[in-house]
Amino acid sequence: MWTQTKLAFHKLGSPLTFFRFAQALIPWLWGLTLVGLAVGLYQALYLVPPDYQQGDSYRILYIHVPAAWQAMATYIVMTILAVITLVWRIRTAEIMAMTAAPIGAAFTLICLVTGAIWGRPMWGTYWAWDARLTSMLVLLFIYLGIMGLYAAFDDRRQGARVASILILVGVVNIPIIHFSVEWWTTLHQGSTINLFGPSTMDPSMLPPLIWMTVAVKLMFGALLLQRARNELLEQDQRKKWTLQALRMSGHDS
Amino acid sequence: MIPELSYAEYVWSSYAIAAAVIVWQAVQPIQKYRQIVSQIKEDHLMRSEEHT
Numbered sequence: 001m002w003t004q005t006k007l008a009f010h011k012l013g014s015p016l017t018f019f020r021f022a023q024a025l026i027p028w029l030w031g032l033t034l035v036g037l038a039v040g041l042y043q044a045l046y047l048v049p050p051d052y053q054q055g056d057s058y059r060i061l062y063i064h065v066p067a068a069w070q071a072m073a074t075y076i077v078m079t080i081l082a083v084i085t086l087v088w089r090i091r092t093a094e095i096m097a098m099t100a101a102p103i104g105a106a107f108t109l110i111c112l113v114t115g116a117i118w119g120r121p122m123w124g125t126y127w128a129w130d131a132r133l134t135s136m137l138v139l140l141f142i143y144l145g146i147m148g149l150y151a152a153f154d155d156r157r158q159g160a161r162v163a164s165i166l167i168l169v170g171v172v173n174i175p176i177i178h179f180s181v182e183w184w185t186t187l188h189q190g191s192t193i194n195l196f197g198p199s200t201m202d203p204s205m206l207p208p209l210i211w212m213t214v215a216v217k218l219m220f221g222a223l224l225l226q227r228a229r230n231e232l233l234e235q236d237q238r239k240k241w242t243l244q245a246l247r248m249s250g251h252d253s
Numbered sequence: 254m255i256p257e258l259s260y261a262e263y264v265w266s267s268y269a270i271a272a273a274v275i276v277w278q279a280v281q282p283i284q285k286y287r288q289i290v291s292q293i294k295e296d297h298l299m300r301s302e303e304h305t
Contacts, residue, residue: 060263063268230282
Protein backbone atom coordinates (compact mmCIF):
# COMPACT_ATOMS: atom_id res chain seq x y z
CA MET A 1 0.00 0.00 0.00
CA TRP A 2 2.73 2.44 1.08
CA THR A 3 4.84 1.50 -1.97
CA GLN A 4 1.88 2.10 -4.28
CA THR A 5 1.16 5.47 -2.66
CA LYS A 6 4.81 6.45 -3.04
CA LEU A 7 4.76 5.36 -6.69
CA ALA A 8 1.57 7.36 -7.39
CA PHE A 9 3.14 10.38 -5.66
CA HIS A 10 6.28 10.12 -7.79
CA LYS A 11 4.23 9.66 -10.97
CA LEU A 12 2.46 12.95 -10.26
CA GLY A 13 5.86 14.59 -10.50
CA SER A 14 5.70 14.03 -14.25
CA PRO A 15 4.07 17.08 -15.91
CA LEU A 16 2.08 14.99 -18.40
CA THR A 17 0.73 12.66 -15.67
CA PHE A 18 -0.13 15.67 -13.51
CA PHE A 19 -1.90 17.34 -16.43
CA ARG A 20 -4.00 14.24 -17.13
CA PHE A 21 -4.75 13.81 -13.41
CA ALA A 22 -5.88 17.44 -13.15
CA GLN A 23 -7.98 17.28 -16.32
CA ALA A 24 -9.78 14.17 -15.05
CA LEU A 25 -10.41 15.52 -11.56
CA ILE A 26 -11.37 19.17 -12.17
CA PRO A 27 -14.91 18.55 -13.59
CA TRP A 28 -15.72 16.16 -10.73
CA LEU A 29 -14.50 18.58 -8.10
CA TRP A 30 -16.52 21.44 -9.61
CA GLY A 31 -19.63 19.24 -9.92
CA LEU A 32 -19.42 18.17 -6.27
CA THR A 33 -18.67 21.77 -5.22
CA LEU A 34 -21.85 23.00 -6.90
CA VAL A 35 -23.93 20.26 -5.26
CA GLY A 36 -22.41 21.10 -1.85
CA LEU A 37 -22.97 24.84 -2.33
CA ALA A 38 -26.58 24.31 -3.49
CA VAL A 39 -27.48 22.17 -0.46
CA GLY A 40 -25.46 24.34 1.94
CA LEU A 41 -26.94 27.63 0.72
CA TYR A 42 -30.49 26.24 0.73
CA GLN A 43 -30.06 25.16 4.34
CA ALA A 44 -28.16 28.29 5.42
CA LEU A 45 -30.56 30.80 3.89
CA TYR A 46 -33.88 28.98 4.11
CA LEU A 47 -34.02 25.97 6.43
CA VAL A 48 -32.14 26.90 9.60
CA PRO A 49 -33.96 29.03 12.19
CA PRO A 50 -32.81 32.53 13.18
CA ASP A 51 -30.50 32.83 16.16
CA TYR A 52 -32.23 33.86 19.40
CA GLN A 53 -29.82 36.79 19.92
CA GLN A 54 -28.43 37.70 16.49
CA GLY A 55 -31.54 37.02 14.42
CA ASP A 56 -30.67 36.43 10.78
CA SER A 57 -27.29 38.20 10.94
CA TYR A 58 -25.63 34.99 12.03
CA ARG A 59 -26.30 33.51 8.55
CA ILE A 60 -23.14 35.37 7.46
CA LEU A 61 -21.14 32.80 9.41
CA TYR A 62 -21.99 30.17 6.79
CA ILE A 63 -19.62 31.91 4.42
CA HIS A 64 -17.33 33.58 6.95
CA VAL A 65 -16.35 30.44 8.89
CA PRO A 66 -15.71 28.08 5.92
CA ALA A 67 -13.67 30.87 4.28
CA ALA A 68 -11.64 31.40 7.48
CA TRP A 69 -10.99 27.67 7.89
CA GLN A 70 -10.00 27.38 4.24
CA ALA A 71 -7.70 30.41 4.46
CA MET A 72 -5.78 28.62 7.22
CA ALA A 73 -6.01 25.14 5.65
CA THR A 74 -4.61 26.52 2.38
CA TYR A 75 -1.60 27.83 4.26
CA ILE A 76 -1.02 24.44 5.90
CA VAL A 77 -1.20 22.76 2.45
CA MET A 78 1.28 25.35 1.14
CA THR A 79 3.63 24.65 4.05
CA ILE A 80 3.65 20.91 3.28
CA LEU A 81 4.27 21.66 -0.41
CA ALA A 82 7.03 24.15 0.50
CA VAL A 83 8.81 21.44 2.53
CA ILE A 84 8.55 19.05 -0.45
CA THR A 85 9.86 21.86 -2.68
CA LEU A 86 12.87 22.56 -0.51
CA VAL A 87 13.73 18.96 0.39
CA TRP A 88 12.91 16.93 -2.74
CA ARG A 89 12.69 19.75 -5.32
CA ILE A 90 9.64 18.26 -7.03
CA ARG A 91 8.50 20.83 -9.60
CA THR A 92 4.78 20.07 -9.46
CA ALA A 93 4.90 20.60 -5.67
CA GLU A 94 6.64 23.97 -6.24
CA ILE A 95 3.98 24.99 -8.73
CA MET A 96 1.13 23.90 -6.48
CA ALA A 97 2.59 25.75 -3.49
CA MET A 98 2.85 28.96 -5.53
CA THR A 99 -0.55 28.69 -7.22
CA ALA A 100 -2.28 28.02 -3.87
CA ALA A 101 -1.31 31.51 -2.62
CA PRO A 102 -3.87 33.55 -4.62
CA ILE A 103 -6.62 31.11 -3.63
CA GLY A 104 -5.66 31.42 0.04
CA ALA A 105 -5.60 35.22 -0.34
CA ALA A 106 -9.10 35.16 -1.85
CA PHE A 107 -10.52 33.11 1.04
CA THR A 108 -8.77 35.37 3.57
CA LEU A 109 -10.30 38.39 1.84
CA ILE A 110 -13.79 36.83 1.96
CA CYS A 111 -13.27 36.05 5.66
CA LEU A 112 -12.14 39.61 6.49
CA VAL A 113 -14.83 41.39 4.46
CA THR A 114 -17.75 39.24 5.64
CA GLY A 115 -16.46 39.48 9.21
CA ALA A 116 -16.34 43.28 8.95
CA ILE A 117 -19.88 43.41 7.51
CA TRP A 118 -21.14 41.20 10.36
CA GLY A 119 -19.16 43.24 12.91
CA ARG A 120 -20.90 46.54 12.12
CA PRO A 121 -24.38 45.55 13.40
CA MET A 122 -23.09 43.13 16.07
CA TRP A 123 -20.08 44.94 17.53
CA GLY A 124 -20.89 48.44 16.34
CA THR A 125 -17.72 48.64 14.25
CA TYR A 126 -16.39 47.24 10.99
CA TRP A 127 -12.90 46.77 12.36
CA ALA A 128 -11.05 46.48 15.67
CA TRP A 129 -7.33 45.86 16.17
CA ASP A 130 -8.23 42.69 17.97
CA ALA A 131 -5.77 39.73 18.00
CA ARG A 132 -7.91 37.44 15.81
CA LEU A 133 -8.71 40.13 13.23
CA THR A 134 -5.16 41.46 13.12
CA SER A 135 -3.56 38.01 12.76
CA MET A 136 -6.00 37.25 9.93
CA LEU A 137 -4.99 40.52 8.23
CA VAL A 138 -1.34 39.51 8.66
CA LEU A 139 -2.21 36.22 6.90
CA LEU A 140 -3.53 38.20 3.93
CA PHE A 141 -0.29 40.22 3.80
CA ILE A 142 1.77 37.01 3.97
CA TYR A 143 -0.18 35.57 1.03
CA LEU A 144 0.37 38.79 -0.95
CA GLY A 145 4.06 38.76 0.00
CA ILE A 146 4.47 35.18 -1.27
CA MET A 147 2.74 36.06 -4.56
CA GLY A 148 4.88 39.18 -4.98
CA LEU A 149 8.13 37.41 -4.16
CA TYR A 150 7.40 34.57 -6.59
CA ALA A 151 6.50 37.05 -9.34
CA ALA A 152 9.69 39.06 -8.75
CA PHE A 153 11.95 36.29 -10.07
CA ASP A 154 12.50 35.68 -13.79
CA ASP A 155 13.61 32.16 -12.93
CA ARG A 156 10.35 30.66 -11.67
CA ARG A 157 12.05 27.71 -9.94
CA GLN A 158 14.36 29.98 -7.98
CA GLY A 159 11.40 32.22 -7.15
CA ALA A 160 9.45 29.20 -5.87
CA ARG A 161 12.33 28.13 -3.63
CA VAL A 162 12.77 31.60 -2.12
CA ALA A 163 9.00 32.00 -1.65
CA SER A 164 8.90 28.54 -0.01
CA ILE A 165 11.25 29.84 2.68
CA LEU A 166 8.84 32.73 3.28
CA ILE A 167 5.97 30.20 3.53
CA LEU A 168 7.88 28.32 6.23
CA VAL A 169 8.56 31.53 8.15
CA GLY A 170 4.93 32.65 7.85
CA VAL A 171 3.48 29.40 9.19
CA VAL A 172 4.10 30.72 12.70
CA ASN A 173 1.03 32.92 12.15
CA ILE A 174 -1.35 29.93 11.86
CA PRO A 175 -1.25 28.87 15.56
CA ILE A 176 -1.36 32.57 16.47
CA ILE A 177 -4.65 32.92 14.52
CA HIS A 178 -6.07 29.74 16.03
CA PHE A 179 -5.15 30.42 19.66
CA SER A 180 -5.51 34.23 19.55
CA VAL A 181 -8.97 34.01 21.16
CA GLU A 182 -7.50 32.01 24.06
CA TRP A 183 -4.18 33.81 24.51
CA TRP A 184 -5.57 37.35 24.47
CA THR A 185 -8.78 39.06 25.51
CA THR A 186 -10.46 39.58 22.17
CA LEU A 187 -13.65 41.06 20.82
CA HIS A 188 -13.88 38.02 18.56
CA GLN A 189 -15.72 35.11 20.14
CA GLY A 190 -13.96 31.87 21.07
CA SER A 191 -14.35 28.59 19.16
CA THR A 192 -17.97 27.44 18.96
CA ILE A 193 -17.21 24.26 17.00
CA ASN A 194 -15.13 21.65 18.75
CA LEU A 195 -14.03 18.54 16.85
CA PHE A 196 -13.03 16.66 19.99
CA GLY A 197 -15.78 17.75 22.36
CA PRO A 198 -19.23 19.27 22.58
CA SER A 199 -19.84 22.32 20.36
CA THR A 200 -21.58 25.36 21.79
CA MET A 201 -23.48 25.83 18.53
CA ASP A 202 -27.01 24.46 18.40
CA PRO A 203 -27.07 21.15 16.44
CA SER A 204 -29.83 22.47 14.16
CA MET A 205 -27.39 25.11 12.88
CA LEU A 206 -24.53 22.72 12.14
CA PRO A 207 -25.55 20.91 8.88
CA PRO A 208 -25.27 23.96 6.57
CA LEU A 209 -21.88 24.77 8.07
CA ILE A 210 -20.68 21.23 7.31
CA TRP A 211 -22.05 21.37 3.74
CA MET A 212 -20.50 24.78 3.06
CA THR A 213 -17.17 23.73 4.57
CA VAL A 214 -16.98 20.58 2.44
CA ALA A 215 -18.02 22.56 -0.67
CA VAL A 216 -15.31 25.16 -0.03
CA LYS A 217 -12.68 22.41 0.41
CA LEU A 218 -13.71 20.80 -2.90
CA MET A 219 -13.67 24.22 -4.56
CA PHE A 220 -10.15 24.78 -3.28
CA GLY A 221 -9.11 21.45 -4.84
CA ALA A 222 -10.62 22.39 -8.20
CA LEU A 223 -9.10 25.89 -8.20
CA LEU A 224 -5.68 24.60 -7.17
CA LEU A 225 -5.60 21.96 -9.90
CA GLN A 226 -6.76 24.50 -12.52
CA ARG A 227 -4.15 27.05 -11.55
CA ALA A 228 -1.34 24.48 -11.23
CA ARG A 229 -2.21 22.96 -14.62
CA ASN A 230 -2.12 26.44 -16.20
CA GLU A 231 1.21 27.33 -14.61
CA LEU A 232 2.73 24.02 -15.74
CA LEU A 233 1.49 24.53 -19.32
CA GLU A 234 2.73 28.12 -19.36
CA GLN A 235 6.19 27.23 -18.10
CA ASP A 236 6.51 24.29 -20.49
CA GLN A 237 4.70 25.71 -23.51
CA ARG A 238 7.70 25.08 -25.79
CA LYS A 239 8.10 21.49 -24.67
CA LYS A 240 6.75 18.52 -26.58
CA TRP A 241 4.55 17.13 -23.83
CA THR A 242 2.27 20.18 -23.86
CA LEU A 243 1.15 19.53 -27.43
CA GLN A 244 0.68 15.85 -26.65
CA ALA A 245 -1.34 16.77 -23.55
CA LEU A 246 -3.57 19.16 -25.47
CA ARG A 247 -4.21 16.56 -28.16
CA MET A 248 -5.16 14.03 -25.48
CA SER A 249 -7.63 16.46 -23.96
CA GLY A 250 -9.31 17.13 -27.30
CA HIS A 251 -7.59 20.36 -28.41
CA ASP A 252 -6.71 19.71 -32.06
CA SER A 253 -3.86 21.79 -33.35
CA MET B 254 -38.53 37.95 -2.97
CA ILE B 255 -39.75 35.02 -0.85
CA PRO B 256 -40.87 36.57 2.49
CA GLU B 257 -38.67 34.13 4.47
CA LEU B 258 -35.61 35.41 2.58
CA SER B 259 -36.06 39.10 3.37
CA TYR B 260 -32.89 39.43 5.39
CA ALA B 261 -31.06 42.67 6.07
CA GLU B 262 -29.01 44.17 3.24
CA TYR B 263 -25.73 43.43 4.98
CA VAL B 264 -26.54 39.70 5.01
CA TRP B 265 -27.12 39.70 1.26
CA SER B 266 -24.15 41.99 0.59
CA SER B 267 -21.87 39.51 2.44
CA TYR B 268 -23.09 36.69 0.23
CA ALA B 269 -22.81 38.89 -2.88
CA ILE B 270 -19.19 39.86 -2.13
CA ALA B 271 -18.24 36.23 -1.42
CA ALA B 272 -19.94 35.14 -4.66
CA ALA B 273 -18.11 37.85 -6.64
CA VAL B 274 -14.71 36.78 -5.29
CA ILE B 275 -15.47 33.09 -5.96
CA VAL B 276 -16.69 33.77 -9.52
CA TRP B 277 -13.56 35.84 -10.17
CA GLN B 278 -11.41 32.98 -8.81
CA ALA B 279 -13.25 30.46 -10.99
CA VAL B 280 -13.28 32.46 -14.24
CA GLN B 281 -9.68 33.67 -14.14
CA PRO B 282 -8.06 30.19 -14.58
CA ILE B 283 -10.50 29.30 -17.40
CA GLN B 284 -9.53 32.43 -19.34
CA LYS B 285 -5.86 31.83 -18.64
CA TYR B 286 -6.13 28.21 -19.84
CA ARG B 287 -7.73 29.31 -23.13
CA GLN B 288 -4.99 31.90 -23.62
CA ILE B 289 -2.20 29.37 -23.00
CA VAL B 290 -3.79 26.75 -25.26
CA SER B 291 -4.01 29.23 -28.14
CA GLN B 292 -0.41 30.33 -27.50
CA ILE B 293 0.80 26.73 -27.63
CA LYS B 294 -1.12 26.13 -30.87
CA GLU B 295 0.32 29.30 -32.45
CA ASP B 296 3.82 28.34 -31.36
CA HIS B 297 3.41 24.88 -32.81
CA LEU B 298 2.10 26.27 -36.13
CA MET B 299 5.03 28.70 -36.39
CA ARG B 300 7.54 25.97 -35.68
CA SER B 301 6.01 23.57 -38.18
CA GLU B 302 6.06 26.36 -40.82
CA GLU B 303 9.73 27.00 -40.08
CA HIS B 304 10.50 23.32 -40.66
CA THR B 305 8.71 23.19 -44.04
